[in-house]
Amino acid sequence: MRNSYNNNSFGSGGRRPRTRSTERISSRPSTRTSARTSTRTSRRNYTTSGMPSQLFSPSASAMTYSYGSNLRRFLPLIAAVFLVLLIGFIGFSCANSAPVKAKVNGKRVGLPEENTVAMAITEAGINTTPGSLVAVDGSIIKENGGTPFTATINGEPAEPRSPVPNRANVEVTAGQNIQEDYYERLTYNITDATSDDSWGSIREVKGVSDEGAGRAIVGRISGVMVEKEKPTFEQQGVLHMFDIETKERVIALTFDDGPWDETTEQILDILDENDAKATFFVVGNRIDEGPEMAALVKREYDSGHQICTHTYSHAFEGAGYDLGLMTHDARVEDVTKGQKAIEKATGSKCNQMFRAPGGNYSPTTAASISPYITYEIGWTLDTLDWQKPGAKAVEEALLTASPGDIVLMHDGGGDREQTVEALRAALPKLKDKGYTFVTVEELMNYHQPEKSEEASGGSDDTGDGKGEEYEEANS
Numbered sequence: 468m469r470n471s472y473n474n475n476s477f478g479s480g481g482r483r484p485r486t487r488s489t490e491r492i493s494s495r496p497s498t499r500t501s502a503r504t505s506t507r508t509s510r511r512n513y514t515t516s517g518m519p520s521q522l523f524s525p526s527a528s529a530m531t532y533s534y535g536s537n538l539r540r541f542l543p544l545i546a547a548v549f550l551v552l553l554i555g556f557i558g559f560s561c562a563n564s565a566p567v568k569a570k571v572n573g574k575r576v577g578l579p580e581e582n583t584v585a586m587a588i589t590e591a592g593i594n595t596t597p598g599s600l601v602a603v604d605g606s607i608i609k610e611n612g613g614t615p616f617t618a619t620i621n622g623e624p625a626e627p628r629s630p631v632p633n634r635a636n637v638e639v640t641a642g643q644n645i646q647e648d649y650y651e652r653l654t655y656n657i658t659d660a661t662s663d664d665s666w667g668s669i670r671e672v673k674g675v676s677d678e679g680a681g682r683a684i685v686g687r688i689s690g691v692m693v694e695k696e697k698p699t700f701e702q703q704g705v706l707h708m709f710d711i712e713t714k715e716r717v718i719a720l721t722f723d724d725g726p727w728d729e730t731t732e733q734i735l736d737i738l739d740e741n742d743a744k745a746t747f748f749v750v751g752n753r754i755d756e757g758p759e760m761a762a763l764v765k766r767e768y769d770s771g772h773q774i775c776t777h778t779y780s781h782a783f784e785g786a787g788y789d790l791g792l793m794t795h796d797a798r799v800e801d802v803t804k805g806q807k808a809i810e811k812a813t814g815s816k817c818n819q820m821f822r823a824p825g826g827n828y829s830p831t832t833a834a835s836i837s838p839y840i841t842y843e844i845g846w847t848l849d850t851l852d853w854q855k856p857g858a859k860a861v862e863e864a865l866l867t868a869s870p871g872d873i874v875l876m877h878d879g880g881g882d883r884e885q886t887v888e889a890l891r892a893a894l895p896k897l898k899d900k901g902y903t904f905v906t907v908e909e910l911m912n913y914h915q916p917e918k919s920e921e922a923s924g925g926s927d928d929t930g931d932g933k934g935e936e937y938e939e940a941n942s
């Protein structure tokens with residue numbers, strides 16, 4: 468295979484970003500209650516039966532009388548001391564009567580037979596600081612998304628669910644960060660590119676030869692690309708296109724030209740209500756309009772949506788719709804400045820997918836900006852909302868979505884009331900049909916080109932072979 472993105476180029480990771488469940492620490496006082504009741508009963512028996520009768524002799528009561536006032540003064544103190552001792556004794560008995568006795572960071576705890584490290588930590592009343600889920604560049608994707616804590620049992624590493632044996636010594640420290648899954652891709656130093664006559668909504672530039680290619684890793688959640696090795700020499704590139712092939716009922720909703728007054732916020736609310744994740748292709752100079760606009764992008768990011776640049780100026784020097792009409796330097800600046808505007812608003816490294824203004828992406832344009840992006844993202848379903856055909860028409864377009872579709876909509880660039888209304892009506896209906904709404908980055912993880920090739924019988928007129936552009940390893 469002459470192509471770069473074959474099986475070997477994408478060695479690591481599974482088909483989907485592995486969601487690692489974080490163990491919830493549950494307090495489970497069940498066995499404790501019964502232990503306490505039984506202890507209390509036995510103690511009561513002891514006091515009544517063991518009470519010495521001499522205490523009530525006449526001499527004793529006379530003494531009590533003569534020192535009565537002093538004794539009365541100390542009675543509350545005596546009672547308090549007694550109570551403390553009693554509580555201490557009960558606690559001790561509980562720990563003692565529990566089937567499993569252990570120490571957590573030096574503190575004694577009693578545990579039931581069926582127990583876990585997480586239970587022991589709760590029992591000991593220890594608060595641990597969880598780690599975070601971090602991107603390939605080390606930036607935080609989700610606070611508390613890491614392991615809840617790190618534990619050892621008698622010096623051996625333990626999981627939150629590990630059982631604690633009797634007389635064990637459990638040591639607990641703060642949780643650790645978990646790094647997102649990633650895939651590898653080759654990078655090229657490309658002077659210009661030609662098309663390979665492929666077709667599809669997702670476009671990328673590859674080198675003609677993998678010899679001298681560089682190497683980068685891309686986070687499967689963040690979409691952040693980190694260069695590991697630089698390409699060693701310049702070469703011609705090939706612009707290759709493909710669509711996401713999947714049978715799963717997943718759709719990527721995409722919104723262009725925001726952030727925008729009111730509509731962006733309304734769309735975010737609707738997405739929240741429907742548990743939907745989407746991708747926003749934002750325009751840099753819109754973000755710089757003011758703090759409210761930057762706050763909208765931050766809200767998009769914090770809600771788990773994917774934010775990518777749609778350039779800084781919407782290709783202003785390219786008549787507002789075509790980077791191809793601009794110089795190489797101007798193209799690079801419009802893209803990278805757009806990414807920086809996002810990073811300023813979100814405080815995190817920008818996802819390196821990109822949507823070209825007007826969808827215009829010639830091989831030459833692609834070659835110019837290829838070092839700064841992973842993929843140019845087009846669409847497979849245009850709702851034509853920008854033509855304002857009426858909310859009903861936009862809704863009907865949305866309802867024609869099929870598995871793997873990338874849906875084009877706009878939250879900015881004009882009055883988007885119809886888009887909002889259509890979305891509000893269509894999302895619950897699509898959910899009823901079994902669809903979930905994912906980011907483009909997530910949608911990539913559903914791509915199963917081998918299966919589609921079998922299904923279609925393959926069209927090998929380009930000799931290109933499908934599915935080599937984004938190949939997942941076994942999961």
Ligand SMILES: [Zn+2]
Pocket residue numbers: 723724777781824825
């Ligand atoms: Zn646009």
